[in-house]
Amino acid sequence: MTQPRRRPARFSRPRTPHPPKPKGGPGRPPVDDPARQAALDTLREVRARDAYANLLLPQILRERRITGRDAALATELAYGACRCIGLLDEVLDACTDRPLAKVEPALLDVLRLGCYQLLRTRIPPHAAVASTVDLVRAGHGTRSSGFVNAVLRKVSERSEEEWLDKLAPDPDKDRIGNLAMREAHPRWVARVFADSLGTTGDELESALAADNERPAVHLVARPGEITAEELAAMTGGEVAPYSPYGVRLAAGAGDPAGLDPVRERLASVQDEGSQLCAVALSRPEIDGEDTRWLDLCAGPGGKSALLGALLAIQGGRLDAVEKAPHRARLVEQSTAGLPIVVHVGDGRSPAALGLGSGTFDRVLVDAPCTGLGSLRRRPESRWRRQPSDVGELTKLQRELLLAAVDLVRPGGVVGYVVCSPHLSETVAIVADVVRRTGVTALDTRESFPEMPFLGDGPYVQLWPHRHGTDAMFCALLRK
Numbered sequence: 001m002t003q004p005r006r007r008p009a010r011f012s013r014p015r016t017p018h019p020p021k022p023k024g025g026p027g028r029p030p031v032d033d034p035a036r037q038a039a040l041d042t043l044r045e046v047r048a049r050d051a052y053a054n055l056l057l058p059q060i061l062r063e064r065r066i067t068g069r070d071a072a073l074a075t076e077l078a079y080g081a082c083r084c085i086g087l088l089d090e091v092l093d094a095c096t097d098r099p100l101a102k103v104e105p106a107l108l109d110v111l112r113l114g115c116y117q118l119l120r121t122r123i124p125p126h127a128a129v130a131s132t133v134d135l136v137r138a139g140h141g142t143r144s145s146g147f148v149n150a151v152l153r154k155v156s157e158r159s160e161e162e163w164l165d166k167l168a169p170d171p172d173k174d175r176i177g178n179l180a181m182r183e184a185h186p187r188w189v190a191r192v193f194a195d196s197l198g199t200t201g202d203e204l205e206s207a208l209a210a211d212n213e214r215p216a217v218h219l220v221a222r223p224g225e226i227t228a229e230e231l232a233a234m235t236g237g238e239v240a241p242y243s244p245y246g247v248r249l250a251a252g253a254g255d256p257a258g259l260d261p262v263r264e265r266l267a268s269v270q271d272e273g274s275q276l277c278a279v280a281l282s283r284p285e286i287d288g289e290d291t292r293w294l295d296l297c298a299g300p301g302g303k304s305a306l307l308g309a310l311l312a313i314q315g316g317r318l319d320a321v322e323k324a325p326h327r328a329r330l331v332e333q334s335t336a337g338l339p340i341v342v343h344v345g346d347g348r349s350p351a352a353l354g355l356g357s358g359t360f361d362r363v364l365v366d367a368p369c370t371g372l373g374s375l376r377r378r379p380e381s382r383w384r385r386q387p388s389d390v391g392e393l394t395k396l397q398r399e400l401l402l403a404a405v406d407l408v409r410p411g412g413v414v415g416y417v418v419c420s421p422h423l424s425e426t427v428a429i430v431a432d433v434v435r436r437t438g439v440t441a442l443d444t445r446e447s448f449p450e451m452p453f454l455g456d457g458p459y460v461q462l463w464p465h466r467h468g469t470d471a472m473f474c475a476l477l478r479k
């Protein structure tokens, strides 16, 4: 292994250039470090079984009764390390004498956990290394712990900034690659954001950085049952800036499922951007009847519940289609008591479900997508998604939107929504369907009257760094 050149530290965090060598032998008892063990188990399951960290870790914490500071540390380490797996691997690769692919996967998990602590937390380096090495010794013996100790000691010789200066592409030659590594995104995702924003400048950096922040939790107050102001007073949250039904919970407000209004079905958890896209469908004026609405991709039912509640007030019925039976059941649960009929089936074959051409006044297509607009919610997902996923999804999105245009009546409105800023999933799909069917693109910005920074239109692309919402895309079309 070549020793990286030392450079002056730019960060003020405490640094120990040479953390102590591991002590103790193979007979040492397993460590009692519930926070790091929980984080490590999460990293392992994410790698080995494609688990979702944001679903698995809360379960581990509950089962092991890990609370308070340990729970906070486990969360910071597990989510933080998952978010920057690619960056951690670049640094680790520079500190090992064999390719990372040849490192035993279970040891790689440990290295990632240790590397994250060294680069991105205030944990003193000697504590980060020693506690990580203890985890290895407990599970793998002294030989492996020696290897981990040696690699992490190398990592600890530089701060994150210094590693980035050494490893990131030259910004003058590859600005996107540089920002991608600095903000811990795959390069292709940074490219997608740059294409959608139309810049590789400071705004791209802000957009990438926003994915590394933990999002605020939003509730939606069910229309006709409770107002946003009442919900805010009951939950200690504050009325959200844009959605007429939104409440933003204070950071650290705890599990929203335990809040009284949520248990009593007066409210549910829903990103403010999702609320706005559902409400937008209801906003353009239409002539004549306005009582038959359709949600063509309904599971798990967040937007159906909001649309169904609006229809309960004005009179009408929502048909909700969902292909996956278990998700259709979730729609039924989340919309119980509302004027909604749930159909299990494929939205591309609506006739098989008894849904006729030209029968609906408004149709929502909240299509399956890459989810590149909600990376801040799913720590590991940016590294799991592949550019090759896009082709299959865009085919499905196009087919679903064409089916929606067929199902809406002349004069009715179709809303096309994805949680992604990828141009292939957004404007390219809509442009193609407009061209093929002759529907009219509405100025969708008019149906987001509360929102600033909506650009030139006619469609709406929300962004975490601009609006504090997920990066939802919405296009409204009139037949």
Ligand SMILES: C[S@@+](CC[C@H](N)C(=O)[O-])C[C@H]1O[C@@H](n2cnc3c(N)ncnc32)[C@H](O)[C@@H]1O
Pocket (backbone or CB within 6 Å): 274, 296, 297, 298, 299, 300, 301, 302, 303, 304, 321, 322, 323, 324, 327, 345, 346, 347, 348, 366, 367, 368, 369
């Ligand atoms: C983005 S999610 C919808 C989220 C939902 N509108 C909400 O607000 O809770 C897309 C949904 O479409 C479903 N889906 C995928 N292919 C489908 C198809 N061909 N027909 C109907 N639903 C489909 C997926 O199972 C998934 O539940």
